[in-house]
Amino acid sequence: MTSSVITASGLKKSYKDKVVLDGIDLDVQAGSIFSLLGPNGAGKTTTVNLLTTLLAMDGGTARVAGYDVATETKGVRSAIGVTGQFASVDELLTGRENLQLMADLHHLKGDEGRAVVDRLLKRFELVESADKASSTYSGGMRRKLDLAMTLVGRPQIIFLDEPTTGLDPRSRRTMWTIVRELVADGMTIFLTTQYLDEADQLADRIAVLDQGRIVAEGTPEQLKRQIPGGHVRLRFADATQLAAALRVLPESTSDEERLVLRVPSDGGTKSLRALLDRLDEYVVDVEEFTVHMPDLDDVFLALTGHSSDSTNSIDSQTEVTTK
Amino acid sequence: MSTDAAVMLRRNFKHTLRNPITVFNAIFMPIIMMVMFVYVFGDAFNVGGGDYIDYATPGMIMLAISYGLSATAVSVSSDMTKGIINRFKVMDVSRGAVLTGHVVSTMVRVTVAVAAVIGVAFLFGFSPEASFTQWLAAAGVLLLVIFAVSWLTVALGLAAKTVESAGMATVPLIMLPFFSSAIVPADKMGPGIREFAHYQPFTSIIESVRGFLLGAPNTGQTLAAIAWSLAIAVLGYAWARAKFGKRA
Numbered sequence: 283m284t285s286s287v288i289t290a291s292g293l294k295k296s297y298k299d300k301v302v303l304d305g306i307d308l309d310v311q312a313g314s315i316f317s318l319l320g321p322n323g324a325g326k327t328t329t330v331n332l333l334t335t336l337l338a339m340d341g342g343t344a345r346v347a348g349y350d351v352a353t354e355t356k357g358v359r360s361a362i363g364v365t366g367q368f369a370s371v372d373e374l375l376t377g378r379e380n381l382q383l384m385a386d387l388h389h390l391k392g393d394e395g396r397a398v399v400d401r402l403l404k405r406f407e408l409v410e411s412a413d414k415a416s417s418t419y420s421g422g423m424r425r426k427l428d429l430a431m432t433l434v435g436r437p438q439i440i441f442l443d444e445p446t447t448g449l450d451p452r453s454r455r456t457m458w459t460i461v462r463e464l465v466a467d468g469m470t471i472f473l474t475t476q477y478l479d480e481a482d483q484l485a486d487r488i489a490v491l492d493q494g495r496i497v498a499e500g501t502p503e504q505l506k507r508q509i510p511g512g513h514v515r516l517r518f519a520d521a522t523q524l525a526a527a528l529r530v531l532p533e534s535t536s537d538e539e540r541l542v543l544r545v546p547s548d549g550g551t552k553s554l555r556a557l558l559d560r561l562d563e564y565v566v567d568v569e570e571f572t573v574h575m576p577d578l579d580d581v582f583l584a585l586t587g588h589s590s591d592s593t594n595s596i597d598s599q600t601e602v603t604t605k
Numbered sequence: 606m607s608t609d610a611a612v613m614l615r616r617n618f619k620h621t622l623r624n625p626i627t628v629f630n631a632i633f634m635p636i637i638m639m640v641m642f643v644y645v646f647g648d649a650f651n652v653g654g655g656d657y658i659d660y661a662t663p664g665m666i667m668l669a670i671s672y673g674l675s676a677t678a679v680s681v682s683s684d685m686t687k688g689i690i691n692r693f694k695v696m697d698v699s700r701g702a703v704l705t706g707h708v709v710s711t712m713v714r715v716t717v718a719v720a721a722v723i724g725v726a727f728l729f730g731f732s733p734e735a736s737f738t739q740w741l742a743a744a745g746v747l748l749l750v751i752f753a754v755s756w757l758t759v760a761l762g763l764a765a766k767t768v769e770s771a772g773m774a775t776v777p778l779i780m781l782p783f784f785s786s787a788i789v790p791a792d793k794m795g796p797g798i799r800e801f802a803h804y805q806p807f808t809s810i811i812e813s814v815r816g817f818l819l820g821a822p823n824t825g826q827t828l829a830a831i832a833w834s835l836a837i838a839v840l841g842y843a844w845a846r847a848k849f850g851k852r853a
């Protein structure tokens with residue numbers, strides 16, 4: 283059985299006459315990773331700020347951990363931890379002092395507080411630099427310290443606003459591992475990202491946010507299935523074979539230079555078998571056979587009519603337009 | 606003070622001690638200014654009899670107060686703009702605790718600076734005539750002033766959009782003593798400036814303290830100094846609360 287720990291309906295927020303969030307509905311299950319995916323300026327941080335009581339909403343209702351965000355801020359705050367988009371560590375303090383500050387503010391008693399601090403320093407591999415000023419930390423270390431500070435109070439629900447933006451691939455992977463461990467420990471994660479692969483890798487459910495509206499919501503697989511663009515790539519040894527295949531599969535598009543044929547496909551086993559059978563029947567020899575399922579970038583393009591900001595967007599754009 | 610405020614205060618003390626520029630600006634700058642005015646230029650000022658050091662010390666105390674403030678505005682502003690404040694808010698640390706931490710640490714830092722300036726003044730031959738109670742009265746006025754300008758500075762830090770502009774926001778406070786009777790009596794200034802110097806709060810404060818230290822209390826200026834301080838404190842406090850609420 284599952285239960286919702288974050289629900290929101292009709293969330294609205296405007297700055298002056300600029301509408302930033304235009305009626306957002308959310309539903310996050312306990313113990314899951316929920317990802318809010320969107321490009322720069324989509325309203326991700328604004329959503330996090332509304333749900334974490336940092337900002338008052340103009341319309342709609344939201345409950346976090348059973349508490350009303352608008353009227354029961356104390357309850358909400360006691361259940362959540364937030365790691366904002368911009369590292370909120372105290373740069374003049376050392377890593378250890380930053381964690382100790384959190385322990386003091388959570389009113390952990392002397393020994394208990396120190397034990398929690400030591401455990402977190404170990405877990406986040408910050409022991410060696412624990413007594414150096416955090417201003418000397420690398421971006422990745424600072425992010426880790428930031429998250430460690432959030433964990434001092436053992437929150438049930440953690441909000442992570444773009445936790446891996448600006449990190450190198452290795453630090454990103456470390457962060458992903460940490461996030462998965464947190465969920466394994468029973469926490470619920472609300473994560474925003476502008477990286478499609480990150481949402482794909484981590485999230486149980488994804489909501490795609492674009493210009494203040496949720497344009498799609500579902501599991502990564504559901505989202506991918508929502509759009510066409512899946513295809514099979516067939517590579518041939520020579521032009522004769524390619525031409526033969528094109529006659530057999532008239533719905534496909536060919537690339538004579540690279541000796542490649544793209545056959546639209548839903549990627550299901552039935553249709554793939556049918557395709558292979560047909561090629562067999564006409565004795566066409568295939569050198570290489572690859573199934574391409576749309577990635578989230580394709581999804582984004584199809585849903586919003588414009589590409590996301592991620593680096594591989596150009597790739598998928600050409601793929602979709604050449605169809 | 607709440608435990609949260611005590612935690613915040615400890616944090617602010619660490620910040621002060623780790624930032625050499627803060628310590629330099631707050632404590633050594635006023636001493637350097639004092640050495641300049643008293644030792645280098647002192648003979649050039651005619652303040653109407655008596656040693657210049659006796660005339661100048663109350664003014665130097667005021668300089669010590671205002672030089673110590675920019676660090677507070679900067680540190681309040683960087684707390685607000687660098688995201689750590691959101692962390693505190695989500696942890697339900699009260700706004701009072703954060704602001705109290707800044708006000709108390711400012712008061713302590715400025716008081717240390719004032720004590721240092723008075724100490725150096727004695728080295729330069731400062732010979733006040735004040736009785737013990739007059740010393741206490743001077744200390745009372747100064748503490749009230751420090752309390753008031755600390756709140757005002759916290760408000761300036763909250764109101765600033767960037768850390769840089771927060772640093773700039775206290776410049777008028779640093780300039781004000783120069784347009785007061787801190788260094789030379791207001792009567793000796795040019796027209797326009799003279800009237801301004803006469804009626805601005807720092808002159809009343811300096812004259813009040815000067816009266817006590819020279820053993821000749823000036824009741825009128827003391828009342829004015831107290832009134833100014835209360836007004837500044839109320840303004841600073843109300844402004845700070847309003848700004849802090851808005852930024853939430």
Ligand SMILES: Nc1ncnc2c1ncn2[C@@H]1O[C@H](COP(=O)(O)OP(=O)(O)OP(=O)(O)O)[C@@H](O)[C@H]1O
Pocket residue numbers: 297300302320321322323324325326327328329367476
């Ligand atoms: N205080 C503010 N005043 C006016 N406009 C604002 C304010 N804060 C955010 N906005 C606007 O709201 C929109 C959404 O901002 P938000 O920070 O939520 O986006 P985001 O999805 O987090 O983007 P990013 O990926 O860049 O962090 C932007 O167009 C931004 O300009």
Ligand SMILES: [Mg+2]
Pocket residue numbers: 326327328367443444
């Ligand atoms: Mg953001």
